[in-house]
Amino acid sequence: SLDYRRYNKAGGIFWARAEAQMVDDPFVGVVRLFVLIQDVDSEKRRSLELRRLSQTDPLTGLYNRAALVKRLGRVLRRGTATRHALIILDIDHFKELNDTYGHRFGDTVLQEVASALKDSLRNNDFSGRLGGDEFMIFMRGLSDTATIGTRLNVLRNRLRSLSLTELPLTISIGVALFPVHGKSFQELYDKADRALYKAKRAGRDTMIFYE
Numbered sequence: 001s002l003d004y005r006r007y008n009k010a011g012g013i014f015w016a017r018a019e020a021q022m023v024d025d026p027f028v029g030v031v032r033l034f035v036l037i038q039d040v041d042s043e044k045r046r047s048l049e050l051r052r053l054s055q056t057d058p059l060t061g062l063y064n065r066a067a068l069v070k071r072l073g074r075v076l077r078r079g080t081a082t083r084h085a086l087i088i089l090d091i092d093h094f095k096e097l098n099d100t101y102g103h104r105f106g107d108t109v110l111q112e113v114a115s116a117l118k119d120s121l122r123n124n125d126f127s128g129r130l131g132g133d134e135f136m137i138f139m140r141g142l143s144d145t146a147t148i149g150t151r152l153n154v155l156r157n158r159l160r161s162l163s164l165t166e167l168p169l170t171i172s173i174g175v176a177l178f179p180v181h182g183k184s185f186q187e188l189y190d191k192a193d194r195a196l197y198k199a200k201r202a203g204r205d206t207m208i209f210y211e
Helices: 041-055 065-076 094-101 103-120 145-160 185-201
Strands: 002-007 013-025 030-039 084-091 126-131 134-139 171-178 207-209
Touching: 013 041, 041 065, 065 084, 065 126, 065 134, 065 185, 084 094, 084 103, 084 145, 084 185, 094 103, 103 126, 103 134, 103 145, 134 145, 145 171, 145 207, 171 185, 185 207
Parallel strands: 171 207
Antiparallel strands: 002 013, 013 030, 084 134, 084 171, 126 134
């Protein structure tokens, strides 16, 4: 059985399901192949939408924590031949922003950060919201600290230029590298979180690599 996309007569694309069965015909000594093709477009689209909703944060549209951990785990299990970077970032003074301008404004800030993440990353990187104002970035096949720093500074500058309030929107960032700082999600997360804590202690609006 195979679900796949195919063209209809009008040139549109729809989901179909092909089911094939091979049957030995003892009377003539051949194997017969029976194929049934069904239009399952509505069913498939509902299934894909439910899957998307289960994997994404409803406010930002990014991966949620569970989906992040699952996808990252699949990448890490492929071995240590490739280097990666796990990055955690917090929005500086987010609680004060919420208290001063209201929760609706706070939601707008979270959505703007999510949009900046999508625009600042490469196609093979992925990002998500871990909860609250905490976001995670996973840069695949990249461990050069200078290159990582350059890419994250693009994100920082994008957020600074938003002019949502009188003060620029800044973030604190902690970075851990695979496999040198850990080989599992939890190990990398703990190291990146420690680096993030140091960034906050250093006055925020900065980026620190775990040492």
